[in-house]
Amino acid sequence: MRILKVQEFKKEVLNEVLNRGKQEISSIESSVKTIINDVREQSDKALLRYTEKFDKVRLSASELKVDEGEIKEAYKRLEKSQIAALRKAADNIAAFHKKQLRAKWTMQIADGVTLGQVTRPIASVGVYVPGGKAAYPSSVLMCAIPAKVAGVEQIVVCSPPGKGGDVNPALLVAADIAGVGAVYRVGGAQAIAAMAYGTGTVPRVDKIVGPGNVFVTAAKLEVSKDVAIDNPAGPSEVLVIADETGNASFIASDLLAQAEHDPQAWAILLTTSETLASDVKDEVYMQMKNLSRTEIIQSSIQKRGLIVIVDNTEEAIDYSNMIAPEHLQIQTKNPNEVLSRIQNAGAIFLDKYSPVAFGDYSSGLNHVLPTAGYAKIYSGLSSLDFVKTMNFIQCSREGYRNLKETTVAIAEMEGFDAHAKSVTIREEKNNED
Structure with missing residues (x-):
């Protein structure tokens, strides 16, 4: 497992990390x-x-x-x-x-105009x-x-x-x-x-x-x-942001927990503390000896295990958002303050007593998460992935009049006179009645 200064990380490894996990399927x-x-x-x-x-x-x-x-x-x-x-x-x-889940909601956009959405x-x-x-x-x-x-x-x-x-x-x-x-x-x-x-x-x-x-x-x-x-999944990954308050043995165990998934798994620590960096590396190799999937872990840690010493927590946050990890653990003095600045992550684990394994198995969080940087644009699996929404509108006569002129003006602007007529005919027929 390598320990790198942030300048070395940026120059030698960052590009590989940002392009990780893209499965090559053309050959099959x-x-x-x-x-x-x-x-x-x-x-x-x-x-x-x-x-x-x-x-x-x-x-x-x-x-x-x-x-x-x-x-x-x-x-x-x-x-x-x-x-x-x-x-x-x-x-x-x-x-x-x-x-x-949200079953149904409605709103009044104007007098007599009710808009809403139902979920099925x-x-x-x-x-x-x-x-x-x-x-x-x-x-x-x-x-x-x-x-x-x-x-x-x-x-x-x-x-x-x-x-x-x-x-x-x-x-x-x-x-x-x-x-x-x-x-x-x-x-x-x-x-x-x-x-x-x-x-x-x-x-x-x-x-x-x-x-x-x-x-x-x-x-x-x-x-x-x-x-x-759902979103195609790549090898598992974890990124930890930690300052000097981080617990080296806890961090090492979470890095190893993801490394045991796959030789292609990534396990990265971004820390402001050189002491913590050294202690985590020692813990990784000490704990590894007692684990059953040692061969897989060794391959992952050797190739894709990184400890990066950053200048400050803000820099760690910036790199984390750039990497968009599947799992993000935050062990800092004020983890919720760091959370407020996180933009991209599949799932986030705050403080020392929130191991990633809680998300994998028991807490209720979903462990089907975006990998390979896709947390920039995708979310983890949720109940919302199994529903579709349908929008609806209901207008009274007053509501019709509130929307008529705007609708006709835009329809005529776009050259769709049938659209405009579908609006004005209602007033014409009402006048006849």
Whole structure:
């Protein structure tokens, strides 16, 4: 893990950081398109063939959907404490995401003119959850619960089968807790195609969300002309802003927590304190020895672990806004003052006792966040991603008169006399009546 002065960082590394995480998919686009076309044309047969090819699992069409008995059995395979943890996390996620919704509002723009907006859920959502060797029940909760809260009626999950065709029991329990209607043991680009276009077994959905590898990302981009998708996700990243009050062991643990996701993950500390910089580096290497995913962490920390000594907190804030990290932790004397100046971040963790893992799992914040600098223009997944709004207007006769002249003037200015006539005819007919 490198310690750099801010001048070195700006000259040697900043450009790489700003251009991080852009997944190169051109080399696999042709293969992904072939898979998608095969699923569209051959339906379940293509799903079964690609599942056998990529996941080394032979299934029949009737086995693609996980049955109720398997879900019940999944509960028996988890500890009671694990089930309780999933339920507690689900409750917190639901509470936080309910707060984001606004069902209806109205306003009077002029006498007799009522404007308003109503919110309606989209009809169906497909959630992709990585599987196989790893299991991510938290991703099920983070994607499905906001959709459920928003009122989406049909929610399905696709996840690749593990050895023997099983789906991880924690994933199945999470899906059940989240109110998912069906789980399908299919992964990769073929799963995205199935949810985008439908097969004999997997239903077509209106929107697909959830993380995945480069093939999943490429597939989502390919089908996005026909179905809505969330933002493509890149490798995980964390940036910490800290002054001399920061806790070195806490900061190191949060850097390592993101580094264990992926060898391509970024872990960056911007600090005003040389002492803290040195202490954090020591802590990183000391704590790393006791972690199970050491090889992944070492690769990430060696290539993309940075400690940058800045001149002041304002400079750290400026660089943070420029980088727009997925996760931003603030350990300073006045974290809320720093927060007030942050413009770009996926999620923000204030003070020493707010580890990023709280956002990943239990607090209720959503962990599906923009990476690769996309926090400059995108937000994290929320219940608002699963609704659409419809605007409405209602005018009385007085309201009609208040808007008539303005509307006719602009319509005639643009040469649309039918628009103007659609307004004036109402007064003409009223006069006749």
